[in-house]
Amino acid sequence: MVLPFLLSLLFVLGPAVTQETQDGPYSLTFHSIGISRPEAGFPSFQATGYLNDQAFFHYDHESGKAEPRGPWKQVEGMEDWEEVSKYQKARGDFFLKNLKEVMDYYKDTDFWCVWVHTGNHTMQEKIVCELRNNSYCRAFWMTTYDGQDYIEFNTEIPAWFPRQTKAVFTKVKWETEGSVQRAKDYLEEECPRLLRNYLQYSKTFLDRQDAPSVSITSQVGPGNIRTLKCLAYNFYPGPVSMYWTRAGNAVETDEWGDIVLSEDGNYHSWVTVKVPYSDTGPYFCRVQHSSLAEPLTVLWNEGQESQAAGTA
Structure with a gap:
């Protein structure tokens, strides 16, 4: 039940306070990276949150801490960063478990394939939602493996859409685990709700106009x-x-x-x-x-x- 667990963690991020926001579009992005063989300076898992183009927090498995970035270091009350750290640690553990499963899908009895797929591998995940005039605008969820699109979520169908042949195994597993409706709800409801809350603390930074x-x-x-x-x-x-x-x-x-x-x-x-x-x-x-x-x-x-x- 890997993906539903990850989704349950995403649902608890952030308080439930909302407030009217106008104009935009504004976007909230979570970008996660997992590495099968981490090295010094490159932790096994790291995640960064972005409001529009601005990174507002970063987490990595080495430090075990989610820490605000940029002007959000001075913002009080937007998040409980200790709780976010716990959630990101749990997400990271399951993210790396997913990476291991995908690596296993690519194993083959052919010697060359075995050699290739026992090397260092990466998986990245990008989850984005947008608001315009306080209304849901669009969202997407894409996972890549070794730099190539692997699987994405289609909110219209809704379903997981494989971008590689091996991703069919992931699609079947995730959809069997019941992730489809939760992914759709997260992208279209929970992510926008979280973005509305963050904008209460962030519009000053995001709406600024600095002349060149x-x-x-x-x-x-x-x-x-x-x-x-x-x-x-x-x-x-x-x-x-x-x-x-x-x-x-x-x-x-x-x-x-x-x-x-x-x-x-x-x-x-x-x-x-x-x-x-x-x-x-x-x-x-x-x-x-x-x-x-x-x-x-x-x-x-x-x-x-x-x-x-x-x-x-």
């Missing part, structure tokens, strides 16, 4: 080609638009950097353009972000580096 700061640098490379780089940093939320212009016209971009979440909970990104060394501009980097009433425009001229900070 922008800096420009230049570097001359082979062939007397100059690379202009525009870096936007310390902004939140993540969506941002960046591009170069010259004489009022957009310039073809060389490279865009990924929009990356930093450890401090803010984002940064960059965009570059390549121009002949003889071209002295002027060039402008334009940054559009939800925190800005109008795009932030930063000038570059030959021989100078520029910086600017937006105001919300």
